[in-house]
Amino acid sequence: MNVPDNLKYTKDHEWIRVEGNVGIIGVTDYAQGELGDIVYVDIDPNIAEIKAGETFGTVEAVKTVSDLYAPVSGKVVELNKKLANEPQVVNSDPYGDGWMIKIEITDSGELSSLLDQEAYKNLIGQ
């Protein structure tokens, strides 16, 4: 299972990559593996902001559906439009082309409550 060391993680299996005050968010390799074939990523196209710990959308797989939780709060600056037609890239490239939402982080202090690589590996039993 791929768990990159340059990301922060939630216990709900989202990741966030921080670039300056911008955060890029997706779901982890472990999450995509557990979900199986992802057929739809449902995020309101008009979503303006997300709040730490609250759901901002859902991921539909053949077998199941899972909520998406915001790692930190922020103003939404971009959604990954590619996912509309190719949701399966979340399976094939969860940390790259499978990113879901880009935000402007409101309070960088919230980042400290997230899991680092080692803590996330522990969570998923690696």
Added chain:
Amino acid sequence: MKKTTLYKIHEGLGAKLIDFAGYLMPVQYSSIIAEHKAVRNSVGVFDVSHMGEIFIKGPKALDFVQNITVNDASKLTIGRVQYSAMCYPDGGIVDDLLVYKLADDEFLLVVNASNKDKDFEWMKKNNSFGVEINDRSDDYSLLAVQGPKSKEVLSKICNKEIDLEYYHFFKAQVAGIDMILSRTGYTGELGYELYFEGDESVAENLWNKLFEAGKEFGIQPVGLGARDSLRLEMGFCLYGNDIDQTTNPLEAGLGWITKLNKECFIGKDAILKVKSEGLKRKLIALISDEKAFPRHGYEITSDGKVVGTITSGTVSPILEKAIAMGYVDANFAGVEAQLNFLIRNKEIPAKLTKLPFVKK
């Protein structure tokens, strides 16, 4: 947790294994969608050894089967299979099953893994016919070889010409292993089920021979995930989802296997009563183009009012649409009803359709 004779094979293939009815079973190997399409387009192999095999033997074996199942087993000749169900006296379903007529005095009842012990007790409790009831589930492995190329694959390694009609079986050797070869399945495709005894080495040998024979067709191992999506595309009921002890065969759309003109069987009176009073609810099939997918337990609404519940739902890998079965109040089971899936508090319009979802 129990393991099937093919457990090591699944583990070696990197399957995702889950607890299903007390067995560690493969839910998927690579991808449910890829496995699903392999079965629709070519051929796939399922390990369904967790299913229960219960043998009924004795001079009154037919009487026993007639009493405990709803279909008419007297219509079976040796070598034929029948889809049937067992009911409680109140008409609720104990289990759905396959009935194999092995001999005039012997039947094989193939039941769901999750119900096996309950079924076995139910059979013993209702044995006023002095038949032998033998649960041989632990002795038998079961592979399902399903898909348009299944016959070609099996023909290469079977000692007999496979000229079986749908719901017929014979005893044969495949890969030199004695078995019951049955033209049955849970996918809607041409397909066969292979019942055989023996240890891991026997099962692994068969598995390997099947994959050798199927290589040219791109044969794939298929897990329980695709088994579920395949059966749902065909509208086949799954016990525990679409049918259970609270549903009767008529509302479940299983009137075609419920032979009410049969002399008597457990549950007949209650089912006759349901029939004369009219159905209160019906299992219906719904389809939607929206990209939100109905799941087991979600509600069905009409005009903002809850009128039913989804029992099975998913995205169809073939149609790429949301498909579902569920029970609705009988007043809303007609084509004029405007129905919705209630998905995360949003009403998603759905269209009533006829089964199967995927026409064969």
